[in-house]
Amino acid sequence: MRAYILGRLASAIPVLFGVSIVIFLLMKLIPGDAAQVLAGPSATRDEVELIREDLGLNEPLYIQYGRWLARAMHGDLGRSIELRAPVTTMVIERFKNTAILAVTSMLLSIVLGVSAGVISAARPLSAFDRLAMIGDLFGNSMPTFWLGLVLILTLSLGLGWFPSNGMSDIRGNGGPFDLLSHLALPAITLAGVSSAVIARVTRSSMLEVVGREYVTTARAKGLSERRLIWGHALKNAILPVVTVIGVQMGYLLGGSILVETVFSWPGLGLQLYRAISSRDLPLVQGGVMLVSVVFVFLNLAVDLLYAILDPRVRYS
Amino acid sequence: MTMRTEQLSISRRGFLRTLGFATAAGLIQACSPAAPAPTAPATAKPSGTSAAPQPTAAQAAPTVAAANPAAQPTTAAVATAVPVSASAPQQAPAAGKPGGTLVAGWDSDPGALDNNVDRGAVTRTLLHMVYDRLVERDISLKADFPPFSPGLAMSWDISPDAKVYTFKLRPGVKFQDGTPCDAEAIKFNIDRNWDPNHPFYSKTGAGANALGYKDLDKVEVVDSSTVRVTHKSPFADFLNVLAFGTYSIGSPTQIQKVGNDEFGNQPIGSGPFKFVSRESGVKLVFERNPDYWGGAPPLDGFIIRPLPEAVARLTALETGEVDWVNSVHPDSIDRVRANPNLTIDLAQLPNTWGYIPNHRADPTSNVKVRQALNWAVNREALCKDLMRGLAVPSTSPFAPTGTFGYDPDIKGYGYDPAKAKALLAEAGFGDGLKLHFQIPQGAVGSPFAVEMNQYLQQNFKDVGIDVNIETLEAQIMQTNLSKGMPPDVHAYSVGFSVDEMVNLQRQFRSDLVPPNGNTNPGWIENADLDALLKQALQTPNEDQRKKIYFQVQQQAVDMAAWVWVCHQKGARAWSKKVQGFVNPNSYMFTFKTVTMG
Numbered sequence: 069m070r071a072y073i074l075g076r077l078a079s080a081i082p083v084l085f086g087v088s089i090v091i092f093l094l095m096k097l098i099p100g101d102a103a104q105v106l107a108g109p110s111a112t113r114d115e116v117e118l119i120r121e122d123l124g125l126n127e128p129l130y131i132q133y134g135r136w137l138a139r140a141m142h143g144d145l146g147r148s149i150e151l152r153a154p155v156t157t158m159v160i161e162r163f164k165n166t167a168i169l170a171v172t173s174m175l176l177s178i179v180l181g182v183s184a185g186v187i188s189a190a191r192p193l194s195a196f197d198r199l200a201m202i203g204d205l206f207g208n209s210m211p212t213f214w215l216g217l218v219l220i221l222t223l224s225l226g227l228g229w230f231p232s233n234g235m236s237d238i239r240g241n242g243g244p245f246d247l248l249s250h251l252a253l254p255a256i257t258l259a260g261v262s263s264a265v266i267a268r269v270t271r272s273s274m275l276e277v278v279g280r281e282y283v284t285t286a287r288a289k290g291l292s293e294r295r296l297i298w299g300h301a302l303k304n305a306i307l308p309v310v311t312v313i314g315v316q317m318g319y320l321l322g323g324s325i326l327v328e329t330v331f332s333w334p335g336l337g338l339q340l341y342r343a344i345s346s347r348d349l350p351l352v353q354g355g356v357m358l359v360s361v362v363f364v365f366l367n368l369a370v371d372l373l374y375a376i377l378d379p380r381v382r383y384s
Numbered sequence: 385m386t387m388r389t390e391q392l393s394i395s396r397r398g399f400l401r402t403l404g405f406a407t408a409a410g411l412i413q414a415c416s417p418a419a420p421a422p423t424a425p426a427t428a429k430p431s432g433t434s435a436a437p438q439p440t441a442a443q444a445a446p447t448v449a450a451a452n453p454a455a456q457p458t459t460a461a462v463a464t465a466v467p468v469s470a471s472a473p474q475q476a477p478a479a480g481k482p483g484g485t486l487v488a489g490w491d492s493d494p495g496a497l498d499n500n501v502d503r504g505a506v507t508r509t510l511l512h513m514v515y516d517r518l519v520e521r522d523i524s525l526k527a528d529f530p531p532f533s534p535g536l537a538m539s540w541d542i543s544p545d546a547k548v549y550t551f552k553l554r555p556g557v558k559f560q561d562g563t564p565c566d567a568e569a570i571k572f573n574i575d576r577n578w579d580p581n582h583p584f585y586s587k588t589g590a591g592a593n594a595l596g597y598k599d600l601d602k603v604e605v606v607d608s609s610t611v612r613v614t615h616k617s618p619f620a621d622f623l624n625v626l627a628f629g630t631y632s633i634g635s636p637t638q639i640q641k642v643g644n645d646e647f648g649n650q651p652i653g654s655g656p657f658k659f660v661s662r663e664s665g666v667k668l669v670f671e672r673n674p675d676y677w678g679g680a681p682p683l684d685g686f687i688i689r690p691l692p693e694a695v696a697r698l699t700a701l702e703t704g705e706v707d708w709v710n711s712v713h714p715d716s717i718d719r720v721r722a723n724p725n726l727t728i729d730l731a732q733l734p735n736t737w738g739y740i741p742n743h744r745a746d747p748t749s750n751v752k753v754r755q756a757l758n759w760a761v762n763r764e765a766l767c768k769d770l771m772r773g774l775a776v777p778s779t780s781p782f783a784p785t786g787t788f789g790y791d792p793d794i795k796g797y798g799y800d801p802a803k804a805k806a807l808l809a810e811a812g813f814g815d816g817l818k819l820h821f822q823i824p825q826g827a828v829g830s831p832f833a834v835e836m837n838q839y840l841q842q843n844f845k846d847v848g849i850d851v852n853i854e855t856l857e858a859q860i861m862q863t864n865l866s867k868g869m870p871p872d873v874h875a876y877s878v879g880f881s882v883d884e885m886v887n888l889q890r891q892f893r894s895d896l897v898p899p900n901g902n903t904n905p906g907w908i909e910n911a912d913l914d915a916l917l918k919q920a921l922q923t924p925n926e927d928q929r930k931k932i933y934f935q936v937q938q939q940a941v942d943m944a945a946w947v948w949v950c951h952q953k954g955a956r957a958w959s960k961k962v963q964g965f966v967n968p969n970s971y972m973f974t975f976k977t978v979t980m981g
Contacts (some may be wrong), residue, residue, distance in 0.1 A: 100859035104866065106501060107591055112901045113866065114598075115591040122587030150503060151664065152496035152648040158664055165665075217695050225699045232699040233691055238487055238667055238706075332691045334665025342493065347859060 069375070069382075073368065080364040087360045088140070088353065092133050095349050101125055102149040102347045123149060136353065145357070146350035150343070155354035159336060163321075163358055165235060166328070166335035168247075170320035173255040177262035178313060182302075184263070185270025185309075189278060190297050200267060207264025216257040216330040223253060233332040254331040258324055262316045269312045273305035280304075306377055314370035318363050482682035484980030486962060489697045489706035493665055493690035496648025499632035500577050500589035505881075505971040506710075508629035510688075512972050513670065515632030515653030518551055518570065519623050523968040524977050528785040529734075530970050532623070536565060536633060536654070537611075546618040546924035547601075553609040557677045559635035560658045567605040572636040574603045574613065586644050589630075595886075596625040618922040620929055621886035629972065656681045656976040665690060681976040682964070698957075701726065707962050707980070710973075712955035714772040714832070720957050728957040729967040732785040736778055737836070737879040739821065739947040740906035745871040748819070752811040754944035757875075758797035759804035760847040761840060767950055770839050771832070775950035780941050781888065783951035785969050789888075791934040796941050796948065804847040816848035823853055823877035824861035837877055840949065868898030868905045875947070876905055881971065888936050889917050892945060908945050 103120035104111075120126045124135070139146060145155035184204075188197040224232040230252050236242050237250075277283065278301050286296055325337035336355055343351035375382060495503030499515050502508065512523065518537040521530035537551035557565040575582045577589040578597040590597065599619060604612040615622070625631065635652035642650050651659050656676045660669040671685035689706055691697040694713040700706045702723065712720055712728060720728045741748040741757065748754055763777030779796025782789045808814060823837045837853050844851045856864065861876070869876060880887065880903065887903075890896055894909035916936045923929040940946070956967050964977045 098859075099863040103591075104862055105859065106503065106588060111591065112594065112896065113899045115594040116866070118587045118591035118594070122591070147645060150495045152498070152645060153664065161663075162665065220696060220699050225702060228703065231705060232703060233696045233705065234689065235666065238687055238689055239485075330693050330696055332665075332689070332693065332696055334663070334690075338692075339665060345857075345859065 073372075076368050076371070077364075080361075083364065084357065084360055088137070088357060089133070091353050091356045092129075092136070092349075095344075095347070095352055096129060098344075098347070100347055102349065105346050106149070136350070140357070145354035148343070148351045149348045150346050150351070155350050158339070158351065159354045159358045162334060162336040162339045162355075163362075165333065166321060166324075166337065168235075169251065169254055169258065169324075169327075169333055169335060170317065172251055173258035173262060174313070174317050174320060176255055176259040177266055177316065180259065181263035181266025182270050182309065184267040186274055186297060186302060188267070188271045189274030189305075190293070192275065200271075204264045204267050207260050208268075210260070211326075212257055212261055212324065213326040213330050215260050216254065216327055219253045219257060220330070235334060254327050254333050257327050257330075258320060262320070265316060266309060266312060270305070270309050273308045274301060277301045277305040303377070307374060310370060310373055310377065314366060318366050321359065321362050321366070481981070482979055483684055485684050486686040486708060486975060486978055486980060487689060487706045488686055488708040488710065488975075489689050489691040489700050490709075491690075491692055491694075491697065491711045493692075494668060494688065497651040497659060498589070498648035499573070499634035499651065499653060500586060500593055500630050501648065502592045502630045509972050510668075510670075511629040511632045511653075512655070513657045513974055513976070514651055514655045514659055515634060516557075516565075516655050517628075517631050517633060518626050521627045521970065521972070523970050523972045523974050524966055526966050526968060528969065530968050530972075532627070535627075536570070540623070542924050544924065546620040546622075546922060547615045549613045549615075549622055550606070551611045551613070553611065554677060555609055557654055558675060559637070559652050559654050560673055560675075561635050561638055561652045563635055563637045565633065565635075565654045566608045567611045568608070569636050570611045570633060571603050571605050572639075573633045574600070574611075576639070584639055584644055592630050596622065596628075596631060618924075620921055620924045621889075624886050656974070657685065660685070676976075678976070682979040683975060686975050686978075701957060701959065704959065708956070708958040708965070710954075710956055712957050714770075714774045714955075717772055717774070717955060720955075725960050726957055727960060727962075728955060730774065730953040730955050731967045731973075732776070732783055732969040733881075733952050733954045733971055734783060734969070735879050735881050735952055736781055736783070736946075736948060737775070737833075737952060738778060738877075738949040739875040740869075740878055740904075740908075741875045741944075741947060742869040742871070742873060742906055743909065743945075744907040745869065745874065747811065747813060747817055748874045750811050751943055752807045753813065753817075754947065755797075756804040756807040756811070756847065757844070757849070757947045758944050759800045759807065760843050760849065761797075761947065761949055762799045762843050763950060764799065766836065766839055770835060771950070771952070773953070774955060775952045778948040778950045780948060781891070781937050781946070789930070789933055789937070791937060794934070794938050794941060797944075801847050808848060813848070816850065818850045818852065819844075819874040820852045820854065820872060821875045821877060822861065822864060822873050823855055824858050825855050833877055833879070836949070862902070865902040865905045866898055868907060879952070888933055888940075889921070892936065892940060893917055906945075910939075910943065910945075913939055913945075 101120065103116050103123055103125055106119050107116040117126070124132060136146060143156060145159070147153065148155055148158060151158065184200045188200045191197055220232045223229045231237065231250050232253070235250050236246050240246055274297075278297070283296065283301055286300060287293070291300075324335075325341050327333065328335040328338040329341075336359070340352060340355045342348075343355065490506060492504070492506050494507040494510055497507065497510055497514060499511060517535045519540075520533050520535040522533040523530050525531065534554070536554055536557060538554045539552045541550045542548070551570070553565075553567060553570065559565055559569075563569075572584075574597065576584050576586055577593045578600050579585060599615050599617055601614040601616045604614075606612050613622075632653060634647065635654075638650065638652040639647050649662070654673075654677065656673055656678065657670040658673050660671050662668045666689075668688040669685065670687070672681050672683060674680045689700070691700055691706070691709070694711070694716065697706075697709050698712065698716050698720070701709050701720075702725075717728065720726050739757070741754050743749055748757075763779070767773065767775045767777055776783065779798065780791070780794045782791075784790050784792070805814075808817070821837070824833050834855060841851050841853060865876065865878070880891070890901060890903035892908050892910070892913045893904065894911075894914050897904045897907050897909065913936060916932055916939070920929050920932040920936070923932060954971070956973070958965060961981050962978060963981045964979045965973075965975070966977055967973065
């Protein structure tokens, strides 16, 4: 197992290297650069060139990339052009905020999605099953920003139950309850889509398992329905669900830009969007690299989880 | 990698237990107070401070006149009185009690607070609060146009050839770190943005401030309170440029201590508010500068909360999470007006929105086609129906209020589809024509550019002009501006800030077409305009220069240099707890007169 883990980590290095080159080249291909943004719409060519020189953007591409890579190998991802702050510190801080939101909404999604999927599969075509599938269709179809705005208008503005923006009360002292109250609406918004996806996959996987012979045999031998479904069938149906959870988690950790914008949640998605718009290349590269590293570890974690959940799976 | 059967070294329950503990630990760690964000360095309290009385509207304008009695021109220099707007500026409304912290929701996260770098209007507004400039547009007053007022310079002399400017500085001003803001400090700040040999030369600053500093010959310290700036060629508009946010004066001591790269994160100016800290995406914190030369502001401080989404921003204001917002969507104006706990005010922003036609390519190279485009636009309806009053019709380069350069006698364009059709027929397009416009999606020009263009597309269609709209991302549009219009593009949809007449230089000079500039991408090359604009630069007398610029505007209108559509307004709203805020006709504003009731 140890060798497997080390091998996977080693194979991630060329992947990350490739990602860094692709991001660098993509940003260079997009018209416009940070010098033009800083110079503003009234600038002359000479003025833009001066700024471009100051930022090192007039050097050959391989030198620009080489400089960035040499610094990145030492953990220095450069400085944001717009905020002039170290990129490493910025992206880690923002990623932490995104992770809080992502983990919370994923936990919510798992509880809702798996429960709904299991119950639907245990009672196919029942009223609950039909209701769950309608909810699933709704969750898959509706835009997340729309749900977010509806929640703000009803639960924040209308009923005053939750704050509408940010991670903390700007006038308060913070604390866990403050964070939880701010987390509620964005987490519910994100969980709306993820739980729908998880519910659908759980239901399909469970329906396949409950139709197996050993389940029928166990039922015939007098095993309680609850123990049968939750204790045995779910364990055998869980692997595809874990895969989907891993994918959804990766998507959430990449920064859900729409939800972060609606709720002004200071996460990585919103930061990356702004960085791309302002052509802040160091910040884009740093942010995408961090997300890539997270994806690598997440994929590894999902694979290891297979081994934990299914004794038949072993790696070497 | 192979699969084989073996005993697990960790049980499923053990793994899930560990995972649960790890998640809980992570959440608890996230809830704990964050490590303090990098703060501005503690500033040494200067000794012997005295709070100068805050200048009122009545005092601000005559200050320079008092320093230069009767503004008599001398043989060597022209002492310049401060021009004021035609209508008397209003003073700030009666204030509540001092103290308190204002929480402001802004539509974007400000950039680093470098005093000489332009990171957009939102950031420049903060530069106006943290720093001072040699001369100012007084945005603490409600006037048709923020009047010119002395800043760090109390008075100035201008040579008859408009090349030499001698500034007499305000005595006793200190930066927020206690160091003196004297002639050496001014020279340091200017040299830093034009002299490549300066140890703290900033190419980015030089690029951003080239309009004011590129043509400098020398900067001299005459004495500790006098600075002389000499240009190589006449520059009659220099003072107007110096009032711009990126010509702010920062503490040389701080710049030398932290370096160019870090100064924007640890800014020290001499303005009414000091930067305290920033949590990126969460808040920026500012506190009162008790030693501000213009009188310490009543507020203890203010906090900026970035709230990019319009509904969330308005909700935050309505629920009291924030006290003030810098932007209200047109669709929400009526809702805010109906709320008895809120105040909303519309500022006439100094911008002009419209189209720059392609003067080199057919058919827009034909003046009759450009004039037809102007007559086809129903400006009144656009401003009333689509913009809900958040814009006024534009028939010439400057807005009626908010800009120093509006001429009410200019004969501009109205809405006359019949005239438009007649002009098209005269131009040989009686059967109609097809045009291709490129427009930005947001940011450049207007946040509502797409909707406005869709509206106008119908106006053009009504007179037989079939416009194909190509929507581009904001930065791609800006790149296209710097390249100029290719022959297959007939107009760019643009919006420029045009608060000073000096902006006309960039819009209409033929030597600033691409690749030399971004602001004349339509290839406007007219010898008469060039001559007038050159003459304006060499005319130091304000009234005479204004008359020349009026001629420039009328000529531009006659030749339909642009298709002028509207001048937009900015809707700012605040809670009734906020008192003393003056909403100026400017992109900039200040909290230095605000109190929390």
